[in-house]
Amino acid sequence: MRILLVEDDRRIVEFLKRGLVAEGFQVAVAEDGRAALSRIRTESFELVILDRMLPYVDGLEVCRLVRAERRPVLILMLTAKHELQDKVEGLLGGADDYLTKPFAFDELLARIAALRRRLPGEAAGDGVLRVGPLELDPATHRATRDGRELALTVREFGLLQYLMQHADKVVSRQRLLNSVWEYSFEPGTKVVDVYIRYLRKKIDTEGGSLIRTVRGVGYQLTATPAPLDEA
Known part of the structure; x- marks a missing residue:
C-alpha cells in the first residue's frame, strides 16, 4: 500500500514514516498543502494521511479539492482539534x-x-482477489470469470494479479515492466501491449473489455466492461 503522509511537523513525520515503513508500507512525504496537491495529482497513492493544519493550503481545503477532482484515494485526516464540529x-x-x-x-x-478493506482489488479475508466478474486466488494459482476457469500462462496470471491489485488505477507500461517482468529498463519492445492483448482474449466477452487503454499512459482494470471499440 502506497501512502502519502502530509504533515509539517518533522518530528511527527519521522516517527510515523519510520513506523509505517517498518509495517511494510511505502511512504512518501509532503510538508505543506501545495506539495500534497501536486503529488496527489501526479502520483498514485492508495491513502493520504492528511494533517488538518498545513502551510499554504489548509488540510481541509486539500481534502475538498481532491474530492472535487474525483481523485480515487482514501483520506485519513489528523488534527489537534478536539471539537465535534471540526470532526x-x-x-x-x-x-x-x-x-x-x-x-x-x-x-x-x-x-x-x-x-x-474499502480498496477495490484488496484481498478478502480468504486471500482471494475479486473485481467485478473476476476472481483470482494466488494460493491455488486459479483465476475465473463468472465462475469459468481461465487458462492463463504464468506471465498472464501475474499480469492479471497485478492489475486486480491495482483495480481502478491507471498503471503505466513502465510500472508493469518493473513489477510483473521485473525489468529495470525499457526493453524496446511492446511486450506489455502484447500480453494485454493475450489477456483480453481470455477474460473479455462480447459485452466489453475489463481492461481499458489509457492512451499514452498505460492500462486500467475495472469492474465494469468498456465497449470493445473503446478499450
Whole structure:
C-alpha cells in the first residue's frame, strides 16, 4: 500500500514514516498543502494521511479539492482539534476517517487496516482477489470469470494479479515492466501491449473489455466492461 503522509511537523513525520515503513508500507512525504496537491495529482497513492493544519493550503481545503477532482484515494485526516464540529467538517469535506492528536500508533494502524478493506482489488479475508466478474486466488494459482476457469500462462496470471491489485488505477507500461517482468529498463519492445492483448482474449466477452487503454499512459482494470471499440 502506497501512502502519502502530509504533515509539517518533522518530528511527527519521522516517527510515523519510520513506523509505517517498518509495517511494510511505502511512504512518501509532503510538508505543506501545495506539495500534497501536486503529488496527489501526479502520483498514485492508495491513502493520504492528511494533517488538518498545513502551510499554504489548509488540510481541509486539500481534502475538498481532491474530492472535487474525483481523485480515487482514501483520506485519513489528523488534527489537534478536539471539537465535534471540526470532526464533522472534516468528514463532510471528504475525509474517510478522522484521528485526533495525540494518538497511539496502534490505533493509526487499526484505522489504516479498516480503510484498506474499502480498496477495490484488496484481498478478502480468504486471500482471494475479486473485481467485478473476476476472481483470482494466488494460493491455488486459479483465476475465473463468472465462475469459468481461465487458462492463463504464468506471465498472464501475474499480469492479471497485478492489475486486480491495482483495480481502478491507471498503471503505466513502465510500472508493469518493473513489477510483473521485473525489468529495470525499457526493453524496446511492446511486450506489455502484447500480453494485454493475450489477456483480453481470455477474460473479455462480447459485452466489453475489463481492461481499458489509457492512451499514452498505460492500462486500467475495472469492474465494469468498456465497449470493445473503446478499450
